[in-house]
Amino acid sequence: EVQLVESGGGLVQPGRSLRLSCTASGFTFGDYAMSWVRQAPGKGLEWIAFIRSKAYGERTEYAASVKGRFIISRDDSKSIVYLQMNSLKTEDTAVYYCTRDDYYWGQGALVTVSS
Amino acid sequence: EVVMTQSPLSLPVTLGQPASISCRSSQSLVYSDGDTYLNWFQQRPGQSPRLLIYRVSNRDSGVPDRFSGSGSGTDFTLKISRVEAEDVGVYYCMQGTHWPRTFGQGTKVEIK
Numbered sequence: 001e002v003q004l005v006e007s008g009g010g011l012v013q014p015g016r017s018l019r020l021s022c023t024a025s026g027f028t029f030g031d032y033a034m035s036w037v038r039q040a041p042g043k044g045l046e047w048i049a050f051i052r053s054k055a056y057g058e059r060t061e062y063a064a065s066v067k068g069r070f071i072i073s074r075d076d077s078k079s080i081v082y083l084q085m086n087s088l089k090t091e092d093t094a095v096y097y098c099t100r101d102d103y104y105w106g107q108g109a110l111v112t113v114s115s
Numbered sequence: 116e117v118v119m120t121q122s123p124l125s126l127p128v129t130l131g132q133p134a135s136i137s138c139r140s141s142q143s144l145v146y147s148d149g150d151t152y153l154n155w156f157q158q159r160p161g162q163s164p165r166l167l168i169y170r171v172s173n174r175d176s177g178v179p180d181r182f183s184g185s186g187s188g189t190d191f192t193l194k195i196s197r198v199e200a201e202d203v204g205v206y207y208c209m210q211g212t213h214w215p216r217t218f219g220q221g222t223k224v225e226i227k
Binding site: 035037044045046047050061062063064097099102103105106107108 | 116154156158163164165166169175205207209211214215216217218219220221
């Protein structure tokens, strides 16, 4: 059974950093691209980052809203995809989901950016 | 970036009646390989999104056949043939043809 479990969320002050992890199981992690999608409280879905598999050079894509501040990476040996979030802003407050193929989704991790 | 525009944003429906959601893109979603990467998601209250339809009209496994997707180019539609109580939630279209990927604003389906 495919499972995606996000962790690392919490309360952080504006300007600080936070790293989210998404631990995958139930499939050969290294064969798949992975994405992060977020949802601000009461708002819609926003796609934010994508990383290809090693076979495709682990090349990345970002939404303009996070480009230059967020970094997506992966550790295939641990079946984990990371989202390093730097220079956080209050508008980054959201539930962050990881997803594989848009079909499998985690339960989400809440990140609150507030002083 | 490609702007995805859904309508309506709110859709009250009577149980057993059909429902239709429109999604329009600011650019053609036909990719160089000839496929059109337009997905539909359902998000029930308090849950993670669920993929309903991929590449315009392909129902994902386990999705009831009352859900159907259609369209081409820049104009797409999600239809529910007979709305059931479990269909309450927010529906999103998302394009996967162009970077960055973009979602529509969401359409809230509720029972009258």
